[in-house]
Amino acid sequence: MTLANPTLVELTRADAVESEHRGRAVVMRSTGETIWSIGDTDRLTYPRSAIKAFQALPMVASGAPKAFGLDDIDLALTCASHEGEARHTEKVIEFLTKLGLSLTDLECGYHWPMGERATVDLAWSHHRPDARHNNCSGKHAGMLALARQEEWDHHGYSKADHPVQQAIRVCIERCCDTDLVHAPVSPDGCTAPTWAMPLHRLALGFARFADPHRLPTEFLEPAQALYSAATRNPFYVAGTGRYCTRMMMALNGRAFLKVGAEGVYIAALPEWKLGIALKMDSGSALAAEVAMSEILHRLGLPISPEERQPAIRNRNRIVTGEIRAVGSAFADIPNPD
Amino acid sequence: MTLANPTLVELTRADAVESEHRGRAVVMRSTGETIWSIGDTDRLTYPRSAIKAFQALPMVASGAPKAFGLDDIDLALTCASHEGEARHTEKVIEFLTKLGLSLTDLECGYHWPMGERATVDLAWSHHRPDARHNNCSGKHAGMLALARQEEWDHHGYSKADHPVQQAIRVCIERCCDTDLVHAPVSPDGCTAPTWAMPLHRLALGFARFADPHRLPTEFLEPAQALYSAATRNPFYVAGTGRYCTRMMMALNGRAFLKVGAEGVYIAALPEWKLGIALKMDSGSALAAEVAMSEILHRLGLPISPEERQPAIRNRNRIVTGEIRAVGSAFADIPNPD
Numbered sequence: 108m109t110l111a112n113p114t115l116v117e118l119t120r121a122d123a124v125e126s127e128h129r130g131r132a133v134v135m136r137s138t139g140e141t142i143w144s145i146g147d148t149d150r151l152t153y154p155r156s157a158i159k160a161f162q163a164l165p166m167v168a169s170g171a172p173k174a175f176g177l178d179d180i181d182l183a184l185t186c187a188s189h190e191g192e193a194r195h196t197e198k199v200i201e202f203l204t205k206l207g208l209s210l211t212d213l214e215c216g217y218h219w220p221m222g223e224r225a226t227v228d229l230a231w232s233h234h235r236p237d238a239r240h241n242n243c244s245g246k247h248a249g250m251l252a253l254a255r256q257e258e259w260d261h262h263g264y265s266k267a268d269h270p271v272q273q274a275i276r277v278c279i280e281r282c283c284d285t286d287l288v289h290a291p292v293s294p295d296g297c298t299a300p301t302w303a304m305p306l307h308r309l310a311l312g313f314a315r316f317a318d319p320h321r322l323p324t325e326f327l328e329p330a331q332a333l334y335s336a337a338t339r340n341p342f343y344v345a346g347t348g349r350y351c352t353r354m355m356m357a358l359n360g361r362a363f364l365k366v367g368a369e370g371v372y373i374a375a376l377p378e379w380k381l382g383i384a385l386k387m388d389s390g391s392a393l394a395a396e397v398a399m400s401e402i403l404h405r406l407g408l409p410i411s412p413e414e415r416q417p418a419i420r421n422r423n424r425i426v427t428g429e430i431r432a433v434g435s436a437f438a439d440i441p442n443p444d
Numbered sequence: 445m446t447l448a449n450p451t452l453v454e455l456t457r458a459d460a461v462e463s464e465h466r467g468r469a470v471v472m473r474s475t476g477e478t479i480w481s482i483g484d485t486d487r488l489t490y491p492r493s494a495i496k497a498f499q500a501l502p503m504v505a506s507g508a509p510k511a512f513g514l515d516d517i518d519l520a521l522t523c524a525s526h527e528g529e530a531r532h533t534e535k536v537i538e539f540l541t542k543l544g545l546s547l548t549d550l551e552c553g554y555h556w557p558m559g560e561r562a563t564v565d566l567a568w569s570h571h572r573p574d575a576r577h578n579n580c581s582g583k584h585a586g587m588l589a590l591a592r593q594e595e596w597d598h599h600g601y602s603k604a605d606h607p608v609q610q611a612i613r614v615c616i617e618r619c620c621d622t623d624l625v626h627a628p629v630s631p632d633g634c635t636a637p638t639w640a641m642p643l644h645r646l647a648l649g650f651a652r653f654a655d656p657h658r659l660p661t662e663f664l665e666p667a668q669a670l671y672s673a674a675t676r677n678p679f680y681v682a683g684t685g686r687y688c689t690r691m692m693m694a695l696n697g698r699a700f701l702k703v704g705a706e707g708v709y710i711a712a713l714p715e716w717k718l719g720i721a722l723k724m725d726s727g728s729a730l731a732a733e734v735a736m737s738e739i740l741h742r743l744g745l746p747i748s749p750e751e752r753q754p755a756i757r758n759r760n761r762i763v764t765g766e767i768r769a770v771g772s773a774f775a776d777i778p779n780p781d
Contacts, residue, residue, distance in 0.1 A: 111448035111466065118706070118727065121630035123488050123640050126706050126727035129448065129466070151460050216759030219560055227556065230567035241759060293458035293765065296758045303460050369455070369463050389726030390455065390463035421633045422553030422578060428630065 112146035115387070115401075115436050116394040118419070120428040128394035130370065132385035132402065134440065135310040137318035139284075142381070143440045144307070151303040152386045155295060156188045157367030158309070159246050160316060160333050161282055162299070165274040166249045167329035171256035175205045182336035183343035184245025185252075188366060190346025191220030191229070191240035198343065199239045202248040206255050213238035214265040215247045215297035222346065243297035245343070250275075250299065267292060267300040276302065281323050283312035296368060306384050309373060314382030316363070317375035334363055334375065350396045350414075358408060364399065366392060372399045379406070379443040393417075393430060401432035405440035449483035452724070452738075452773050453731040455756070457765040465731035467707065469722035469739065471777065472647040474655035476621075479718070480777045481644070488640040489723045492632060493525045494704030495646070496583050497653060497670050498619055499636070502611040503586045504666035508593035512542045519673035520680035521582025522589075525703060527683025528557030528566070528577035535680065536576045539585040543592050550575035551602040552584045552634035559683065580634035582680070587612075587636065604629060604637040613639065618660050620649035633705060643721050646710060651719030653700070654712035671700055671712065687733045687751075695745060701736065703729060709736045716743070716780040730754075730767060738769035742777035 111129055118126040131146030163185035166172075172182065181202045189195040203209055217236045219226045229236060238244055247264075250271050254261035257270065264271045276287050285308040295301040315321040319330035337344050341355035344365070351364045363375040370387030372395045383402055387394045397417065404410040419428045448466055455463040468483030500522035503509075509519065518539045526532040540546055554573045556563045566573060575581055584601075587608050591598035594607065601608045613624050622645040632638040652658040656667035674681050678692035681702070688701045700712040707724030709732045720739055724731045734754065741747040756765045 109448060109450045111446060111451075113446045114448075120490055120628070120638075121640075122628040123490070125490055127725050129725075153457055153460070153462055214760075216761075218759050219564065223556055223563065226560065226563060227567040230564040231570065233568065291458045291460040294758055294760075294762050295764075298758060298760050298762060301457075303458075388464050388466075389728060389731075391726060391728075421631055421635060422555050423551075423631075423635050424553075425631050425635060427632070 112388055113436050114433050115145070115398045116430060116432055118428060118430050120419070125428065128387045128389050128391050130385060130387040130394070130398060131306055132383070132398060133307045133310040134381055134383050134402065134406070135307060135314045137314040137321040137380040137382070139311060141307065142443065145436055148306040150306060151291060152306045152309065152371065153293070153301045153303045153369070154309050154373070155301055155367035155369060155371050156243065157365045157371045157373040157384070158279065158301070159186045159188070159365060160337070160363070161279045161312060162246055162275050163249045163333055164282070164326050164329050165278045166253035166256070167332055168325050169253055169256045171252040172332070174256055175252060177202070177205065177252065179336040180340050180343050181205075181248070182333055183340040185249030186333060186337045186365065187245045187344045188242040189245060189343065190222045190349060191225045191236065191242065192346050193228075195245075195343065195346065196239040199244045199248055202245070203251070206248070206252055208251055208255070208261070210238050212251055212261065213241070213244055213247045215241040215243045215299075217241050222348070224347065241297060243299070247297065247299070265298045272300055278326070279312070282315060282326065283308040306386055310382045310384035312382065313373045313375040313384065314380060317377045317382055318380035334377070338363055354414065357411070361408060362403065366395070370395045372396070374399060374403065376406070381406070381443060397430050397432055401437050402440060405437050406443050449725055450773050451770050452482070452735045453767060453769055455765060455767050457756070462765065465724045465726050465728050467722060467724040467731070467735060468643055469720070469735060470644045470647040471718055471720050471739065471743070472644060472651045474651040474658040474717040474719070476648055478644065479780065482773055485643040487643060488628060489643045489646065489708065490630070490638045490640045490706070491646050491710070492638055492704035492706060492708050493580065494702045494708045494710040494721070495616065495638070496523045496525070496702060497674070497700070498616045498649060499583055499612050500586045500670055501619070501663050501666050502615045503590035503593070504669055505662050506590055506593045508589040509669070511593055512589060514539070514542060514589065516673040517677050517680050518542070518585070519670055520677040522586030523670060523674045523702065524582045524681045525579040526582060526680065527559045527686060528562045528573070528579065529683050530565075532582075532680065532683065533576040536581045536585055539582070540588070543585070543589055545588055545592070545598070547575050549588055549598060550578070550581055550584045552578040552580045554578050559685070561684065578634060580636070584634065584636070602635045609637055615663070616649070619652055619663065620645040643723055647719045647721035649719065650710045650712040650721065651717060654714045654719055655717035671714070675700055691751065694748070698745060699740065703732070707732045709733070711736060711740065713743070718743070718780060734767050734769055738774050739777060742774050743780050
């Protein structure tokens with residue numbers, strides 16, 4: 108046996124725990140005060156897609172939305188890991204058209220949609236996926252918008268040394284108060300770089316995103332615009348049945364949530380000026396959702412029992428177990444008021 | 445920080461470990477001697493689909509294969525979690541026809557095929573999934589074969605109190621030398637029961653499966669028949685590109701391998717009369733594969749570097765990291781000769 112982050116989420120089957128998910132999480136005020144944490148939150152963590160709002164901030168701050176006539180749905184898509192449903196992909200094409208660009212300018216690669224339903228719909232209609240279906244295509248459209256607005260050659264915009272990515276790096280460094288020059292960096296699933304940072308720096312960034320007066324001045328209004336666009340258009344941040352979409356719909360403007368690959372989740376809560384960042388050690392997305400639900404519930408937000416303790420159903424819809432937070436791990440989350 | 449099973453597998457991205465998978469594993473001789481173990485192998489573990497060979501044994505021992513003209517592919521399917529490809533589903537229909545039964549007799553429920561490719565192919569051809577596509581449909585056909593051979597009413601054969609499942613329970617108890625009457629039991633994904641047992645009991649069962657003279661006498665020839673059928677027809681145990689299929693093809697009769705849901709894997713190695721059972725705490729199937737590859741490699745089997753350390757590629761096929769065994773966890777696996 109070795110030392111490890113605590114178990115945050117368990118999966119049960121009948122009378123026994125079948126699987127368990129360890130992890131780390133932190134809740135921070137925009138002042139930098141940690142109000143709760145668990146596990147090793149100093150550990151370097153790749154935020155993956157959870158950082159998308161900060162990848163969009165320099166583009167919004169550049170004036171691109173006004174220059175190209177981008178609307179709130181376009182802005183929501185820049186923060187999205189979307190499901191590749193027709194409503195998503197049609198808007199991505201319109202977004203590119205506003206920039207005077209097209210699908211071939213996207214450098215994100217392609218994949219069948221993340222969700223089975225969207226994959227089946229696409230195949231049923233005898234279409235194959237292209238870059239528009241990549242869950243990051245909205246983010247990439249936003250990166251292209253920054254390049255167009257700054258009149259940078261947009262070719263290679265996804266590479267770490269391109270001015271677009273350098274502008275994003277500096278934005279993240281300033282918003283999250285962290286050094287990325289010496290941080291591990293890797294192409295993400297969509298090839299744009301992802302820089303690792305301590306988990307508490309990610310929480311700080313989203314606490315400030317929830318309280319944008321704490322961000323560098325030029326990002327104040329852009330952060331407000333992105334928060335508003337995403338929370339008013341949660342379908343475009345994820346898609347049908349997805350957790351980010353469900354939760355932002357249910358919380359009706361009280362929280363911005365975003366998943367990242369390999370078990371990362373962030374949230375920004377303006378009413379308390381709080382940021383939350385968590386990472387499941389195993390990379391489980393479902394466990395990350397249950398952990399996030401538990402934190403939001405303990406902070407006082409109205410979270411349904413189904414989000415806190417989802418039932419596991421088998422192929423005949425029989426309930427065989429549940430996924431549940433380990434109560435003791437979250438028991439000392441304080442009242443944020 | 446709390447005590448935990450050791451990390452067996454890490455996922456890396458650039459210069460950093462991104463995710464980690466803890467787990468437990470045991471390698472046992474058919475005599476019951478543990479030659480290597482790691483983590484808490486006493487812990488009750490649901491074997492899930494890894495137990496399928498033992499769910500098929502009573503049917504083979506009943507004489508059903510001869511009575512109904514079942515061939516080796518039918519037997520391989522009874523041990524399978526298949527991909528739902530056309531070659532699988534056509535054989536399942538033939539299997540049911542041999543029994544004088546049809547699709548509506550299967551009680552496994554249905555789902556879109558586990559693999560994206562098979563799902564896309566099915567949707568592209570404007571078909572919807574039914575029970576034949578359930579990855580357990582071959583196992584269920586085998587359960588129906590036992591009911592027909594014993595002239596039991598096959599309706600409700602998937603319920604824990606049906607004679608079919610009671611015969612399977614007694615078979616597992618005797619082969620794995622474990623008590624299941626007082627064990628946690630739950631409907632599996634396909635509704636047939638799965639009983640939890642200590643991980644080392646699962647390893648013992650498959651060590652005896654590798655050395656069937658150690659099984660109760662009536663299961664000796666049936667175990668040989670199932671081993672031979674599965675290892676000679678590995679496509680029918682899983683499917684295109686799947687780990688069980690790849691490994692059994694590459695090892696060419698030297699090993700029987702089978703995945704179980706939630707990060708379980710078993711193997712049976714006749715040349716050394718060894719059984720292996722492992723369970724990743726997180727339930728990760730990919731981590732279980734890498735851990736199994738590492739154990740087989742350290743025991744002396746020829747395992748390719750790609751199976752031991754698979755590269756992670758992004759949507760543009762760029763290598764972003766790898767999944768690798770933690771060498772120190774496996775360093776003391778002995779030479780089995």
